[in-house]
Amino acid sequence: MKSMTKTKEQLIIENEGLHSRLVETEEALLAIKSGEVDAIVVSGPKGEQVYSLSSAETPYRTFIEEMNEGAITLTKEGIIVYCNQKFAEFVREPIERVIGSYFKRFIVPDDKSKFVKLLVQKTHNKYNSLIISLITSVYLKLSFHLLPAYLQGDFYILVAIDISDLKKEEKELLSLSHSLEQKLDIIQRLRIELINRKIDDEVKINKLKSTNIKLVKEITRHKLAEAELRKS
Numbered sequence: 001m002k003s004m005t006k007t008k009e010q011l012i013i014e015n016e017g018l019h020s021r022l023v024e025t026e027e028a029l030l031a032i033k034s035g036e037v038d039a040i041v042v043s044g045p046k047g048e049q050v051y052s053l054s055s056a057e058t059p060y061r062t063f064i065e066e067m068n069e070g071a072i073t074l075t076k077e078g079i080i081v082y083c084n085q086k087f088a089e090f091v092r093e094p095i096e097r098v099i100g101s102y103f104k105r106f107i108v109p110d111d112k113s114k115f116v117k118l119l120v121q122k123t124h125n126k127y128n129s130l131i132i133s134l135i136t137s138v139y140l141k142l143s144f145h146l147l148p149a150y151l152q153g154d155f156y157i158l159v160a161i162d163i164s165d166l167k168k169e170e171k172e173l174l175s176l177s178h179s180l181e182q183k184l185d186i187i188q189r190l191r192i193e194l195i196n197r198k199i200d201d202e203v204k205i206n207k208l209k210s211t212n213i214k215l216v217k218e219i220t221r222h223k224l225a226e227a228e229l230r231k232s
Helices: 008-033 058-068 085-090 109-119 164-231
Strands: 038-044 045-054 070-073 080-083 128-133 139-146 154-161
Touching: 070 085, 085 154, 109 128, 139 164
Parallel strands: none
Antiparallel strands: 038 045, 070 080, 070 154, 128 139, 139 154
16 A cells, blocks of 8 residues: 655645645636626536626726727826727727827827826816827817826826817818908908099099189180170
């Protein structure tokens, strides 16, 4: 009969294996607790089965993913730690490339400074909004504020609304306004020109009237002189 006594080396190896399994189990539990896991696979007599881990966050996440506005979570340094599919569509890049990027990477150069300026203000209670243009020619209105401390975060939450159509209409209105101003300027110049012409015409008419009066007087004088000559 063989002895069941384990050697020191065997006990050490077994202990290391148990420790490794314990660490893996703790990591899995931590991932489940923090919401990083959406489902788990459990092996049983009927094979592997998938169990969904639904929570109160599930409807909220679904709403965020399906909303027509972009949703972004930023660090105070401006690094994107989360975005929904809509924002990825705005910047025309896959979500996995957007997350981890600096938000200002997607902004046109002229708008980067005002975005950074607003970001570093670090206002906790004040609602802020900003209009920027992306390098994809999309205009966004951003509204953002800091997460409350009780939500275990020190991040900015941004909602990005596509206002490209409004900006297009604004440009069309500005162009129309500029065109109307030009036409108004032409009309004003023509009016002034007509007034000047009218003044010139009136001066000419007055001169003609004055000349006619002089001619009438001269003719009358000649007629009187002629009549006097006939009498004599």
